[in-house]
Amino acid sequence: MKLRMTTFNCENLFGRYAFLNRPPEDQPKDYIQDIKITDVVAFEPGRSNTLKPRPIAEAQRKNTGLAILEAEPDVLAVCEIENLTTLRLFNAKYMRNYFDRVILVEGNDPRGIDVGVLLRRGLKADVRAIRSHADAAALGGFLTTTNMLDMKGRVGKASFSRDCLEVDLDVGSAPLTLLVNHFKAQETRANGTDTTTAKRRGQAERAAAIAKRARATGRLPVVMGDLNKDVADSFYDDSLNPLAKSSVFLNPVTALPADQRWTHYYSSKRSVSQLDYLLPDKGLAQAVVGVQITRGGLPPACKQYTGPRVGSIATDGLEASDHCALSVDFVL
Numbered sequence: 001m002k003l004r005m006t007t008f009n010c011e012n013l014f015g016r017y018a019f020l021n022r023p024p025e026d027q028p029k030d031y032i033q034d035i036k037i038t039d040v041v042a043f044e045p046g047r048s049n050t051l052k053p054r055p056i057a058e059a060q061r062k063n064t065g066l067a068i069l070e071a072e073p074d075v076l077a078v079c080e081i082e083n084l085t086t087l088r089l090f091n092a093k094y095m096r097n098y099f100d101r102v103i104l105v106e107g108n109d110p111r112g113i114d115v116g117v118l119l120r121r122g123l124k125a126d127v128r129a130i131r132s133h134a135d136a137a138a139l140g141g142f143l144t145t146t147n148m149l150d151m152k153g154r155v156g157k158a159s160f161s162r163d164c165l166e167v168d169l170d171v172g173s174a175p176l177t178l179l180v181n182h183f184k185a186q187e188t189r190a191n192g193t194d195t196t197t198a199k200r201r202g203q204a205e206r207a208a209a210i211a212k213r214a215r216a217t218g219r220l221p222v223v224m225g226d227l228n229k230d231v232a233d234s235f236y237d238d239s240l241n242p243l244a245k246s247s248v249f250l251n252p253v254t255a256l257p258a259d260q261r262w263t264h265y266y267s268s269k270r271s272v273s274q275l276d277y278l279l280p281d282k283g284l285a286q287a288v289v290g291v292q293i294t295r296g297g298l299p300p301a302c303k304q305y306t307g308p309r310v311g312s313i314a315t316d317g318l319e320a321s322d323h324c325a326l327s328v329d330f331v332l
Contacts, residue, residue, distance in 0.1 A: 065094030067297030
């Protein structure tokens with residue numbers, strides 16, 4: 001059977017709670033009803049945490065759904081999702097219930113952005129097991145605190161910035177193990193100190209170790225998600241080498257021309273790079289039949305892409321995401 005696996009960073013897909021529908025002076029009278037998630041929101045560019053007006057947010061999130069549907073995934077890994085309820089509502093309202101199985105486990109990010117997995121409606125696949133690694137400590141063992149407000153005690157010491165969501169998925173005769181990740185973002189302090197390379201390297205090493213354990217049980221691991229570094233960057237720091245440069249994983253995107261491997265548009269610098277990866281085990285080498293990067297959800301300001309946009313993306317601010325959907329096709 002043919003199977004398309006896709007990874008996509010939805011860029012801050014948060015729920016819109018019922019209390020946002022009331023004017024500030026109107027105090028909630030029904031607290032239970034007011035904490036319900038009724039829609040999804042969109043933010044202004046950057047990290048201002050300013051919500052876009054509701055009609056614009058709805059248009060933008062419709063475009064996010066259209067960008068995913070354009071990729072036509074059978075199995076979709078997503079990043080930057082607030083919670084399971086938000087993901088289910090987004091699937092129902094903006095993707096016409098394209099997916100009938102939705103998997104998400106809360107992770108470590110203090111902003112509440114998690115990773116998840118969705119399976120296309122009608123896909124003949126069995127979910128055998130789901131495992132979270134959010135409680136794994138970077139130095140081994142488990143975290144000593146569950147307090148998400150304790151940045152130093154939990155988030156700083158966690159192995160994974162969000163989670164390495166492990167999903168055993170049997171598709172036909174193929175026993176797949178998905179490892180969905182969103183690694184530590186790149187950051188350099190004002191004094192030039194790099195604060196993130198070691199963290200990403202540790203996350204890549206831990207994900208590779210989890211994959212090795214899955215492989216030892218006869219399963220075929222596939223690492224998916226936003227790994228937050230471009231291995232082709234002239235300033236590449238080797239942090240993804242345990243995965244992207246490993247002899248036990250394939251990197252199908254290398255089949256594309258070098259200038260077409262990018263998956264992310266950085267608006268501040270008007271530049272593009274590859275931050276998103278889909279790395280199957282080498283045991284799947286003969287099953288890989290194609291790779292595709294779907295860019296129709298990008299803003300018009302991204303001049304590196306000259307193709308058509310989805311939906312209502314006629315001006316900047318209505319883009320589906322600053323990331324593209326990366327897909328790999330298999331025949332299993």
